[in-house]
Amino acid sequence: MKKIKVCHFTSAHNAEDIRIFHKECVSLAKAGYEVYLVAANTKEQVLNDVYIVSASIPPSGRLSRMIKTSKAVYEKALSLNADIYHFHDPELLRFALKLKKKGKKVIYDSHENVPKQIMAKIWIPKLLRKRISVLFEKFENRVARRIDAVVTATASIRNRFVIINPNTIDVNNYPLMSELTEESKWEGKMNEICYIGGITKIRGLGEVVESLSYLENVRLNLAGKFSQGDTEFENELRSKPEWNKVNELGYVDRPTVLSIMQRSKVGIITSWPLPNHLESLAIKMFEYMSAGIPVVCSDFPMWKVMVAEDNFGICVNPLDSKEIASAVQKLINDPELSVRLGQNGRKAILEKFNWGIEEKKLIDLYKKIEPKT
Numbered sequence: 001m002k003k004i005k006v007c008h009f010t011s012a013h014n015a016e017d018i019r020i021f022h023k024e025c026v027s028l029a030k031a032g033y034e035v036y037l038v039a040a041n042t043k044e045q046v047l048n049d050v051y052i053v054s055a056s057i058p059p060s061g062r063l064s065r066m067i068k069t070s071k072a073v074y075e076k077a078l079s080l081n082a083d084i085y086h087f088h089d090p091e092l093l094r095f096a097l098k099l100k101k102k103g104k105k106v107i108y109d110s111h112e113n114v115p116k117q118i119m120a121k122i123w124i125p126k127l128l129r130k131r132i133s134v135l136f137e138k139f140e141n142r143v144a145r146r147i148d149a150v151v152t153a154t155a156s157i158r159n160r161f162v163i164i165n166p167n168t169i170d171v172n173n174y175p176l177m178s179e180l181t182e183e184s185k186w187e188g189k190m191n192e193i194c195y196i197g198g199i200t201k202i203r204g205l206g207e208v209v210e211s212l213s214y215l216e217n218v219r220l221n222l223a224g225k226f227s228q229g230d231t232e233f234e235n236e237l238r239s240k241p242e243w244n245k246v247n248e249l250g251y252v253d254r255p256t257v258l259s260i261m262q263r264s265k266v267g268i269i270t271s272w273p274l275p276n277h278l279e280s281l282a283i284k285m286f287e288y289m290s291a292g293i294p295v296v297c298s299d300f301p302m303w304k305v306m307v308a309e310d311n312f313g314i315c316v317n318p319l320d321s322k323e324i325a326s327a328v329q330k331l332i333n334d335p336e337l338s339v340r341l342g343q344n345g346r347k348a349i350l351e352k353f354n355w356g357i358e359e360k361k362l363i364d365l366y367k368k369i370e371p372k373t
Helices: 018-030 062-079 090-101 114-118 126-146 155-161 205-214 231-238 241-245 254-263 283-290 301-310 321-333 335-351 355-369
Strands: 005-009 034-040 045-047 050-055 084-087 105-110 149-152 168-170 192-196 219-223 246-250 266-269 295-298 313-316
Touching (some): 005 018, 018 050, 018 355, 034 062, 050 062, 062 090, 084 090, 090 105, 090 126, 105 355, 114 126, 149 155, 149 355, 155 168, 168 355, 192 254, 192 283, 205 219, 205 231, 219 254, 241 246, 254 283, 266 283, 266 321, 283 335, 295 301, 295 321, 301 313, 301 335, 313 321, 313 335, 321 335
Parallel strands (some): 005 034, 005 084, 034 050, 105 149, 149 168, 192 219, 219 246, 266 295, 295 313
Antiparallel strands (some): 045 050
């Protein structure tokens, strides 16, 4: 029996993106689909039975990526003549109906609430944000209504799209069970806290670094890349006197991520209270939980409910560096509390916040829309 050919394509993410490659593509390949992933300027290879294909185009700025890179990725994806196309970036929406006209099954993977995200984009002039947000939402809704399915990264984003397209499901960014490691002993940990992810102002890294001034003998393991082109914030962060307490690790691979969490006593996720953040499920929070370390996170209503239900961390005002420091100090000073919160988080991952549950939802959706042979 001929395998159904699936093509995921992205112009904004790298080929080994956790959600796109390690979770969705690998799970679909295991389920028996012939899976291709097209990304810009990547190494062509076969990994975990997924065919990674490169769309070659000179690296450029944000606007060029949205126009030229997205077109190159789409054209490469189209050349593969897949049965199902699954795309991951808002700038690729303009190609979705073209694929439908060619008789393809099309899925839009909405990682973020983009209309709300636009309202927080500092590179868009403030006076234009509302108008751009409204226009984009109308366009996004028009496309979503006409394609075969929408996959969202959170339940709140699903609730928006399910009204437009009933074939909408949420596939949450919960950790892979295969990456659960042995719980590290508290005694073997360093006097360190960790942040893993993109380094931007709105993710609260300024306040996190400043919090180190209120902490004695505590260092921050900072793993991730500064946002491209945001040299102003990078220079601002590096100029802070507390920067000498930062272990700057840059972009690291998955084994290194796991080792960082193993040696750290606290995981930090204190994004600013912007509209899009308030409804997000931060993958790094679940990764900290899976590693069995307590979490210090923003006091967003949704996150406060999660912390209250599963008791895995402390919520703080992300704009208050003293409050962040106070929560960290409390956890470092009380190993018994930290170990208990870490174990609670790990238990929640094992029981409900894991990729195994989300994987089944994704595969069921594919079975529902796949062309009948």
